[in-house]
Amino acid sequence: MSVNGFLQLDGQKMSTSKGNVYTLRQICDMHGADATRLTLMYGGEGLEDPNWDSEFARNAGPKLVQWYEFAVSNYGRAARTRSSSTAGSSRSRSRPSS
Numbered sequence: 001m002s003v004n005g006f007l008q009l010d011g012q013k014m015s016t017s018k019g020n021v022y023t024l025r026q027i028c029d030m031h032g033a034d035a036t037r038l039t040l041m042y043g044g045e046g047l048e049d050p051n052w053d054s055e056f057a058r059n060a061g062p063k064l065v066q067w068y069e070f071a072v073s074n075y076g077r078a079a080r081t082r083s084s085s086t087a088g089s090s091r092s093r094s095r096p097s098s
Contacts, residue, residue, distance in 0.1 A: 009022075
């Protein structure tokens with residue numbers, strides 16, 4: 001993973017003297033790999049220096065879990081609904097005589 005420019009943390013330049021420097025491993029341990037990836041993409045939009053938004057990262061993890069649970073619980077549901085409604089409608093249609 002690479003970053004173009006100087007990475008900021010919540011709008012401030014990262015600095016060891018400020019104590020706001022984290023390794024990628026520390027960030028992944030705090031927020032999880034997927035939330036970290038999403039936050040880096042969100043913060044790196046445009047041509048400005050990328051900004052790590054801690055609040056976005058805190059919220060991204062639970063939102064990703066909710067999306068995953070929704071996707072898993074609904075996987076195939078639309079196809080099953082579509083096929084059952086299609087099967088019912090094909091029975092009610094009259095077939096042309098040959």
